[in-house]
Amino acid sequence: MSSFSLLHSTTYFPSHSSKPHSTVRCTSPTTPSPAAPPQKHHRSAENIRDEARRRPQLQNLSARYVPFDAPPFSTESYSLDEIVYRSQSGGLLDVQHDFAALKRYDGAFWRNLFDSRVGKTTWPYGSGVWSKKEWVLPEIDDDDIVSAFEGNSNLFWAERFGKQYLQMNDLWVKHCGISHTGSFKDLGMTVLVSQVNRLRKMNKPVVGVGCASTGDTSAALSAYCAAAGIPSIVFLPADKISTAQLVQPIANGAFVLSLDTDFDGCMHLIREVTAELPIYLANSLNSLRLEGQKTAAIEILQQFNWEVPDWVIVPGGNLGNIYAFYKGFHMCKELGLVDRIPRLVCAQAANANPLYLHYKSGFDQDFNPMKADTTFASAIQIGDPVSIDRAVYALKKSNGIVEEATEEELMDATALADSTGMFICPHTGVALTALMKLRESGVIEANDRTVVVSTAHGLKFTQSKIEYHSKSIQEMACKLANPPVMVKAEFGSVMDVLKEYLKNNESKC
Ligand SMILES: Cc1ncc(COP(=O)(O)O)c(C=O)c1O
Numbered sequence: 382m383s384s385f386s387l388l389h390s391t392t393y394f395p396s397h398s399s400k401p402h403s404t405v406r407c408t409s410p411t412t413p414s415p416a417a418p419p420q421k422h423h424r425s426a427e428n429i430r431d432e433a434r435r436r437p438q439l440q441n442l443s444a445r446y447v448p449f450d451a452p453p454f455s456t457e458s459y460s461l462d463e464i465v466y467r468s469q470s471g472g473l474l475d476v477q478h479d480f481a482a483l484k485r486y487d488g489a490f491w492r493n494l495f496d497s498r499v500g501k502t503t504w505p506y507g508s509g510v511w512s513k514k515e516w517v518l519p520e521i522d523d524d525d526i527v528s529a530f531e532g533n534s535n536l537f538w539a540e541r542f543g544k545q546y547l548q549m550n551d552l553w554v555k556h557c558g559i560s561h562t563g564s565f566k567d568l569g570m571t572v573l574v575s576q577v578n579r580l581r582k583m584n585k586p587v588v589g590v591g592c593a594s595t596g597d598t599s600a601a602l603s604a605y606c607a608a609a610g611i612p613s614i615v616f617l618p619a620d621k622i623s624t625a626q627l628v629q630p631i632a633n634g635a636f637v638l639s640l641d642t643d644f645d646g647c648m649h650l651i652r653e654v655t656a657e658l659p660i661y662l663a664n665s666l667n668s669l670r671l672e673g674q675k676t677a678a679i680e681i682l683q684q685f686n687w688e689v690p691d692w693v694i695v696p697g698g699n700l701g702n703i704y705a706f707y708k709g710f711h712m713c714k715e716l717g718l719v720d721r722i723p724r725l726v727c728a729q730a731a732n733a734n735p736l737y738l739h740y741k742s743g744f745d746q747d748f749n750p751m752k753a754d755t756t757f758a759s760a761i762q763i764g765d766p767v768s769i770d771r772a773v774y775a776l777k778k779s780n781g782i783v784e785e786a787t788e789e790e791l792m793d794a795t796a797l798a799d800s801t802g803m804f805i806c807p808h809t810g811v812a813l814t815a816l817m818k819l820r821e822s823g824v825i826e827a828n829d830r831t832v833v834v835s836t837a838h839g840l841k842f843t844q845s846k847i848e849y850h851s852k853s854i855q856e857m858a859c860k861l862a863n864p865p866v867m868v869k870a871e872f873g874s875v876m877d878v879l880k881e882y883l884k885n886n887e888s889k890c
């Protein structure tokens with residue numbers, strides 16, 4: 382059977398579309414009164430999960446854990462239904478898909494399949510993650526999936542920012558933070574919590590799910606666990622995350638521990654705790670998370686109608702995401718959806734730059750973890766990233782670059798982007814700084830199609846914006862600050878300041 386006919390004949394027309402639509406009529410033929418209130422739309426007695434149960438699936442696809450970057454002769458592997466985070470040698474794991482099985486379908490098949498699912502409410506494909514289910518967790522039952530229809534995030538054409546400040550026409554911001562809990566972590570968490578849901582149904586010993594967090598992982602974990610009725614436990618570094626982030630797990634009913642340490646300290650503790658107690662580890666050390674996060678890369682290609690951008694810039698902290706992007710792009714190339722992958726740039730805050738330092742040493746010496754300093758990009762204040770090996774691999778394979786941003790650079794870049802109509806988080810400011818530096822040095826050229834990954838919503842980080850715009854940051858000029866003007870509530874005073882404002886604006890135009 383050709384891949385095209387499989388797509389259209391058996392598998393992927395939502396089953397409800399083949400049913401007569403008798404239950405969705407809006408007016409009754411026997412009572413045509415114009416005054417009658419409109420009747421409710423009835424989907425049918427079934428909900429979207431019920432409908433999904435009757436839909437056939439692609440068969441014989443599978444995935445398993447293998448040691449990350451294992452030598453070809455390695456036979457070590459684990460079922461995804463095992464609870465395992467490390468290889469026998471203590472190294473990282475990776476989720477390996479059965480590429481031979483996936484390759485039974487050609488690139489056009491996968492492109493059509495993924496495209497056919499966008500923008501629907503079909504369970505679970507309405508999610509940008511689960512619309513790629515066959516490449517994520519092919520064997521999970523649709524019924525076990527815990528999803529908020531995450532993903533499908535806006536790929537924003539940064540027209541004014543690109544043209545005015547970088548002479549670029551083809552600059553895009555992938556707004557992964559416009560999402561259920563306000564960050565890209567939703568993409569990975571739907572996968573991890575769905576697998577936990579499955580494990581619990583299989584009576585595996587998982588009494589709860591735990592993570593260390595700088596604020597976004599904990600928000601996502603607690604929301605998805607709450608949706609599924611699974612206990613969540615989060616370890617947060619006291620006073621190091623924003624109020625908006627802190628209140629998310631509290632509101633979602635997580636057990637929140639505020640610890641007098643930094644993120645790396647919390648990470649160390651959660652690893653020890655999850656080794657002792659039947660609490661499942663939700664950080665990106667757990668390679669299941671990256672299976673969801675990689676779909677953002679596939680989605681970018683899809684949004685460009687399967688044309689490959691030249692550059693993708695990702696802010697890096699614990700360093701799972703840069704590898705997830707590489708993996709998503711790599712799969713698309715391997716499976717024939719595209720013919721190349723973009724060059725990746727990982728952007729770090731100069732106050733928390735262990736990968737940058739390692740890159741500058743040519744990745745030659747052993748990696749040196751560091752004690753990360755305070756940064757406005759607080760979600761990437763990480764000195765001992767768990768995915769360092771994954772990040773180095775991704776950068777080497779994509780001819781990648783690492784850049785850094787000082788506090789002043791990242792805050793100015795954030796303010797500049799905001800002044801063109803965005804409202805970005807400081808981590809996106811780090812990525813934009815990297816872009817500005819690479820434009821200045823000519824590495825990224827004016828016509829290069831470039832995507833900056835925005836990882837969280839700016840509304841989670843309003844305190845840093847308040848401090849910037851009120852010029853209350855020590856030793857920072859805050860040169861783009863735009864503080865409100867205090868004016869007496871009377872016509873003359875208001876007119877005076879407005880005239881002054883218009884005069885100044887005129888001279889700028
Ligand atoms: C908003 C935000 N941006 C970027 C990152 C960095 O992602 P990763 O840890 O996968 O490098 C994180 C978390 O670490 C984050 O929360």
Ligand SMILES: N[C@@H](CCOP(=O)(O)O)C(=O)O
Pocket residue numbers: 566592593594595596597598599663664665666698699701760761
């Ligand atoms: N920024 C992260 C840090 C932990 O990263 P993870 O991807 O390993 O969970 C956070 O929000 O906690």
